[in-house]
Amino acid sequence: MDLTPIWLTLKLAAITTFLLLAIGLPIAWWLSKSRSFFKIIIEAVITMPLVLPPSVLGFYLLLAFSPQHGIGKWLHKAFDIQFVFSFQGLVLASVIYSMPFMIGPIKSALQQLPVSLSQASYSLGKTKWQTFIKVLIPNIKPSLLTALVLTFAHTLGEFGVVLMIGGNIPNVTRVASIAVYDSVEQMDYTSANGYSLILFAVTFVMVIAVFIFNKYQLKSPLE
């Protein structure tokens, strides 16, 4: 069994999780504070990949990435970047696709923190940013961990979008979920089983770890 799809999947999931942490924290913070109609729209857009069929996302990304028109053409002409059939393309798709899993838990956790917490911090002379990093984030650790793990696991599970925009290129876009599909189609059930078992084991261990950690934190997981 060729293990490169597994490494590729782990790499994709790790990069996606890291990028989403960087993007997601500030967005979740912004969303957690006061509501406005504009924010509701943004939040809806971010949450949509949760319910939208991956094929819809894949279809639009395929059109958007096409080097013959629109954004794809501009990216291709101006920067010589081609997103379709490339690893960067998969990263971008995963970031969009897994965004609700990062932002959702963090946002709800921030909203549930008592306002007095940040007010106390401000009155002690801390800036907004210091308050966020030193006071708010340490208080939402379990949710942060849940968000990280869910994002990572969800990226491992990505299939439909990759099937549409990946092009099944070995070492580049042939991730484990695609390798499973491919092996089954080739009637190579041994390889399919190998990939599947590894994915099963990895996700199981991760989810178990979150449950144990969150129990230790005396907070129920997925809260």
Add this chain to the structure above:
Amino acid sequence: MYISDALCFKENSMKNILYNGEAIKRLKIVIACWVLLITPAFAQNLKVAVAANLQSVIKVLGQDFKQKTGITIEPIVGSSGNLTNQIRNGAPFDLFLSADMNFPETLFKEGFSAKKPVVYAQGSLIICSNQDVGFENWERLLMTDRVKKIAIANPAIAPYGKAAEETLKEKGILDDIKSKVVYGESISQVNTYITTGVVDVGFTTQALVKDPANKTTLYWKIIDPKTYAPIEQGMVLLKHAAGNAGAEKFYQYILSAAAKTILKEYGYYVQ
């Protein structure tokens, strides 16, 4: 459809049993349920598993067949490998029109068909693009910077992909262009890649450019059939069709002159 009707009926009958509980009535209902559940086996509706390259031509064949016999065809389109897997795992298909001979042979050997597979058509490979890139010397074109991405169907599971790879090998350019190749999950995905322009060129079936449903202007050239092993497309009558006269009829129809004319119109080679 029939099964859901039967289930509905069964649900109602369960209520009847609960409320009246008369033994004879119960028996009648159970029998009625069974008859309804068994009916689909006799219904004149054929489930035909169809390789992706036949996607458009099967509709025309189905209409023609319906006109001649009144029997409706329900095509299930997918890659040959995927459909073979589904059949091996109990999919209720009556016939299987594959894109090659290997998959039907496998099914025959494993006992999913009582009859040996037969060749019903030979596929024709083309090189195709939605831009006028000029295919006079396509071998050289593929090597130039003009072409960044080349789509072929996954050679391990799609016969047209295998043929494309054979051609590229025969021309001695496979290794040089390997980094540009992207693999479609089936020939239909390659067609999507070509028509949306996400790839510069692709290797596909002639049926794509002969399909009236295709709205994209395409530029194409037939690949010399001598450069790849013939894409012999095989058909098997599956065990599921046992006792279904319509299935046998459709089997004969596909091998008939009428079906061959249609297949020819879509770019297939027929004997």
